[in-house]
Amino acid sequence: MTVRRRWIAVPVAAVAALVLVAFGVRDTETSWSSAWATAVQYPIYQNWSAMGFSDQTVRQVIRLSQEGPEVRVRLSNRYGEYPLPVAAATVAASAGGAAVVPESVRGLTVGGRSSFVIAPGGEMVSDAVRSVGAQVAITLYFAQPTGPATQHGQALATTYRANGDHAADPSAAPFTDTSQSWYYLAGVDTLRSSTDDVTVAFGDSLTDGYRSTPDTDQRYPDQLAAVGHHGPVVNAGISGNRLLTDSTVLGDSALARFRRDVLDQPGVGTVVVMIGINDIGLSGSTGPDGVVFPPVSTDQLITGFRDLIAQARAKGVRIVGATILPFAGSAYFSPERERLRTEVNTWIRESGAFDAMVDLEQALAAPGDRTRLADGFDSGDHLHPNDFGYRAIAMVIAPALAT
Template structure:
């Protein structure tokens, strides 16, 4: 492809969008701002629930837990004076009995700061049950969390759980111990590890973030952070939260990516299709104000090649992907949420790349840039491309597979977001 016409097309599209915004014509697409969720709660950390199953790395989801304690560490984006924890049994086939749970500020690894340890309750009871298919929020605790604090959530599961609702690619370490160690401040009992999260779907706060509203980053492995350094919180939503905090504009930024996820195709291992899970995973987050949508590369790539975990190719056209994006925008606008579209980054040299898949990617990106359907555009295609070949990831940003980003690439993706577009 000739580089000059496509880059010129991008500039013309951006200029046209700017003119429309200045004239007021773009305002017809833009939803009114919505207040934060009743009660003042805003999500400050999230993970999208997935069905138990085999995935990219070994995990404990299929076997579940019996008389075991799970300790999970997450980094929130924006702080607050009070917190609550959300747990999901979305894909459980039986009620989940939680015998006890705690939350604390993280010390290091599986250790917590003893003075910060709080018992979690539901309706003031330390033991509680989450029905099959349901999510539950704990009672509030006073914890006093700062922006970008690390929080440790510990669950003791005495009775057999059966297969566990989980999030496959945590890019962070979770810990397991035999018996009840929910109140341990030390890490000694937690001698088993996993790179997935289990049952944990959200941390909510009441604080400054509640007044601004949350930004949901919705997508696939490029949002989930595959290729970033495990345990370093270098996914692009993490980098965006850090950037906003450094600007003195801290904001809740929520990661609702699922590795391998597609706009149009359901998968037992790679998550429900985007058009199905969007209402729960994006619009259902407390205090959501805007959503950045980065989806479609797997619809394109898995039309050409089987999934890395064995799913056969499923043919999806560019028009079908665009129709899916339109459906997401309609859902967002119906809820008064601002919809921001991200173009699909280069993938030349990856297992997904063929002349046909490149043509589909170009068609989807052209529509995202020029249709005016989105309230704003994050042009990752241009921001992450090699200066020598616009269809290739910049080698400085490539994790090695020519598809996923490294830490520098995720930082560049975060810097491609215009903070004023977030609403």
């Protein structure tokens, strides 16, 4: 498939004169912890991102993994080619669907300004506001054309859109359009309320939670708290992502985005790496971006993992490696690809290269058949777990995080 984009020019006169955030500018205070995050991607035609927004309000509902007395919001224009004008922004307690609790609505500002502009390739960190609880609605109004939007494709959560300015409107009524992606939203931080470090779940669709039940927070990082893990956990998975190869559809490679999506998260102490199945499954074939991916070798994958390990240790971040799940019966499967998976998993188990290892293959494989997901954990495509499978992953990972 060939990916085409139609870029929309944003008139310079429509953009506020002051661009507040330049590429790479971040608050480095150590008192903040990431409480929710997502990995941003290029605009695509499968959602609202290719066209962007104009005189529209977008409301996105997320659940924080840890609360604190104050919160701040991170917005990203990483893949934008034009300055991004945000005319108004609010944060509020979700009341279900697109509705918010009226008395909880708080305006978001940057440097005290209620409207601001994010430079192309840049990221914005809002001023702090009082916490509104764990279930948070972040609402953005774009008065002027934004151009194509930086986004996260597989949110598995409903995003709402309204015409006109409804940033401070508590009602759900104007929000008649829905999407299953996130737009411009990169993270939410809280002031530290404990000494627990942040754990970043890093990987592909198995971390992103693909084929879990939408709007129920059944991804494995969400379920870690339910099985006993204490401390914030944020999700840096991208569906289809690969360890070694960049893609405009499947995201920058794990190697390219590891610093941004893991090591730059405020308060990070541990990362769980679960990636490699797409490198193997697309080896020697054409990806959804229309690019032919050459055959991958075990040595190449191991070299990639060693690169992630070196990056993590250089920053003092503990790195946990997860074996690659069984995939027999899926569209990816072949004997040669199974050989690759087996060899990589053997290295993950036996090399001692990671600070800790979790054997997800052993935990989720069918009895007597290590090549196939157990029926009770299979979503039906023989590649992705169902809600019970994601719970099983969380149950295996939680003890490794406590060690």
